[in-house]
Amino acid sequence: MEHFVDVLIIGAGPAGLMCATALASAGVSVKIVDKRPTRVLTGQADGIQPRTTEVLQSYGLAERLIREAALVHVGVFYNPNEKGEIECTGRQADAPQSSRYPFKISLNQGSIEVIFLDAMKSHGLTVDRSMAPTAITFDEAKLSDPSAHAVKVTLEHLATSDSPGRRDEVHAKFVVGADGAHSWVRKNLGITMDGDQTEHLWSAIDLVPDTNFPDIRNRTNIHSVNGSLMVIPRENDMVRLYVQLSDRDVINPATGRVERDRMTPEKLIHVAQKSLYPYTLKTTQEVDWWTVYLIGQRVASKFSTHERIFIAGDACHTHSPKAGQGMNASINDSHNLAWKLVHVLRGWAGLSLLKSYELERRKFAQELIEFDKKHSTLFSAKPKTKTFQNGVSHEDIVKSAEKFAGFASGIGIQYQESVLVNAKHQSCAQNLIVGQRMLPQVFIRAADYGPYDIHDYLVADARFKVLVFVGDVNESAQLVKIQALAEVLHKPTSFLNKYLQDGQEIESMFGVITITAKSQGLVDMLSLPAVLRPHWSKVLVDDIGMTKSQGGHAYERFGIDEKELTLVIVRPDGYVGTIAPASHVEDVNDYFASFMVVSS
Template identity: 50%
Template sequence: MSRPTVKESHVDVLIIGAGPSGVMGANALIQAGVNVPEGVMAGQADGLQPRTLEIMHSYDPTMTETTMTETLLTKGATLRKTTFYTPSATGGIEKTFTSSISISPNARWNFGLIYRQGAIEGLFRKAMAEKGLRVKHDTVPTAMELVQNSSDLQDPKAYVSKASGVTLKNLVSGEVEIVHAKFVLGSDGAHSWVRKTLGIDVEGDTTDAIWGVLDFVPDTDYPDFRMHTFAQSHDGTIMFIPREGDLLRLYIQQKADSDIIDPATGRADKDRTSPEKILAQTQKILKPYRMEIKDGEVDWWTVYVIGQRVATKYSINERAFIAGDACHTHSPKAGQGMNAGMGDTHNLAWKMVYVLRGWSPLSILETYESERRKFAQDLIEFDKRWSKLVSDKRSTGSNPEGVTPEQFIGAFKSVGGFVSGIGIRYAPSTLVNASHQVVAANLIVGERVLPQVFIRVASAEPVHIHDLLPAETRFKILVFAGDLSVHDDRTKLQTLANELNKAENFLRRYGRVEVGKWEVFDVISFTSAKQDTVNLFEIPEFFRPHWTKALLDDEEVQGQSGGGGYAKYGIDLHAGAIVVVRPDGYIGTMAPLDGVAFLNSYFAGFLL
């Protein structure tokens, strides 16, 4: 008798877990041509913060088909305002105040967006399916061991799982498959098998906060059921998240003395409560308002205890990684959910691509942990402060020591940058160098590029700068060229063109392939000259390999957008600046127009 043959395969990256972080990473890699096998399937998150929308938009093919973002913007529910209800003197709740939802004023899309997690994953799966990749369901990993041999560890072309590979088992058919991978990524949730198998610990605590979650179509007279709202009575706190269609999600804080916790496991036990019990509690909190479940149909519900934890490491030898909930867990109140996890794999994917292509050394991958673990720690700190604030008693007649509406609204407004993801700033590293921050004082090195509309010189078409920064693995070299209607500025730009054209400088040294069609770079110029004062053919030929690459800073012809970009970015109208944007949309560095030598050394830090 012969043993059945076991299927074996060799891949660049094996991703275990196809939740939001997993599909974000898988899509980013497959769009870049990386060999990713069919995924392994592992939720109920729902809120997309403004920065996550921007990131998803940056993966829309060529940025001219806005499939993913358009679907989200037209089908999702948008959150515009937050309303707060506090305990009323007569029992129950009363409206205290209303605010615009807390986000950064700099967001391209100024609102929260709610769309169910499965549908968001579906958008990525659809994009991946167009490249021939499908998610494999019903399959779990059963064994994995990494090589310890240091020469293999240091060779990005070596397969790092030991001779036995990673063993995957299909739970339905019982089939077993051995996958040999150069890199392994575990995005398999809070109870991550990959994390445990790699022996990575988590730090932090389980809180004593227990939350119930109820999704349903409401029948109510609570006037703000289509707003983001916090309702706090003496019987507990509820957060409202209106969802796509007519669905409403309620997060209902359970009493600390609740018997929902299973004393044996310390975990919340669904069998110890029911939607009816949670609804009864909801009705008590929301008095004098009525809240019923339309047709009695509950769409989904759960109860859980909040953990606030971060993994101690995000990688083993830069060959096996974890991302998303496998790295960090926190409460739902700050609306971070899947956003943090998607940000993780967005950060990681292009770096893996650079290593796999032989463009960067393995060391570039160290910045994944340094950039993303720091963010997760900040997130947990924020979550602790914010959860406390939301749960703290409000100032009332009987409790004058409580938080006043003014204090609360002040705190609420101040968190927008963090909550929205817009305020994320990566610290200095080989990839982030702020030496010349002064040349574009308001574009912060380590942050993403401020939204702004510029005008194409040749066609007068307005273009959002984010649409020039797709996540297609190239560094964008944004040349703010000064005023090309002025002779001296034109001369300076020609000098820069001559410099950039030299074989020893970074563009030709690291750019790969011929002038104007760099694989590693995309050069785009922006003059401060106004429309009709500059002619496309007066711009040095180097900066117009195609007519779409030359832009100017002016209002579009109907005066509805554009203008003032140099001022917004803090760039001198004549001195100009070179701004380097990483493939993930974050500003890597900047330099003056005569700063090519500085840029050479910046790129030498991580390009081969």
């Protein structure tokens, strides 16, 4: 059979499912395949960082995730005392203060995948399982035409399918390889994985504990003279234990290879018990899942070929699971790529826009590996004791946690300058960092006085959001400036109009949201020009809500002058793309002209 699709996704793990969800919700024709006959049922990745929760909320998926998962609010540290027993040496918040969701989330990968699968199903998309690629070719003559089906992939129906041995041909405009650490797509394209494998040997085990350890329901880092241990609370009374192992536990001395058969769940629990001394640990129920692994830290040499085939997730970066980055990095890879594919497929942007995927996400992956090397080495090292002064102290661990909190949570990730990141006028809003995600902030809606977080206006619908900070609209001098800005934005040469096709409304491509400063009187939204109030819900006020507990002081927090008019351009993935004063709207025009295409 032959299929013609916009995007073929190979691999239905978190990266593939996120990409499929994002593309399907934008109306893109997608086919997603996976060699596994069923989805992941238990185990695997289980941690969602605060920024990833914000991303999932932009697709309307966070509420269900929070409802089903365990929420982790506190990080706890245990170290050995002079008796060799572990004792609590500190506690700290487990998420940065600027997080909209000030906690981490723990839920098994299978349940997270179901959330994506249900979202895909609502758009008429399901995973074609028991299918694997066997060949991939390009049509060289079509590579420069983004509307052409320039890639052909041969798929084989595996033995576990209903039609084993059958072969299909898929003609796709773009292909995303999200097929894991042993990616067929990556290998077939000749892309190498650069990096090393450490000597740190670990295991992970999911169980319902029977213990007198007081912090079993908190994310707990335990440095013990008997080895390190990490506790992650999980859904349904479970916890995950990351247990440090020694070579003799699982390495075959004859071959030097890790052999899982040399370990059992009972042995793992016994090793964990020694690290928890003087506390006890056992389980009265069957272990849900367990594994043994060596930490590998590698990044792919490139993330795309001809801007037609891309790799995402574990296919392009592998690292330690203890920093809780794997599934988060995978989801955010696809979140970064999907809206760019949509823009090219809709004809809004040229193929060159897709170069920014590798530019942004490969640099992030390299930074992730550097962070993971430091984190995993620190956590795997022996603790400092009276008889071993060269070990890792509690202060070392706390300093590292504080230093990397922004990166680990995803809150502090910053994309470098590019066509999509222009910080020329950063001083107009000095605390909204261009290249970082838009800060969460509650505003009061002018029409109905309801409190709303600005993130809920930044839905992942492939549109750029234009936040216009207009100051006090009840001041006549300010209103004159606002009218002047509206006239500039209304011109056919303005970025709001330049890229529209005949009959197309501004809101089909851009989301305009006007934010006024706190005023002495009621804010009359009807005094604003029509271009700045496309809908009654799109005018917000920087004020405190009726309960006196939400909103206010955003201008001050963002570093925006109430007497000026400031445009903040937020990319479809929620990152601040550029900022400019109303007197330099031409710089915003130039920003969009660098990657958007004028419709013929």
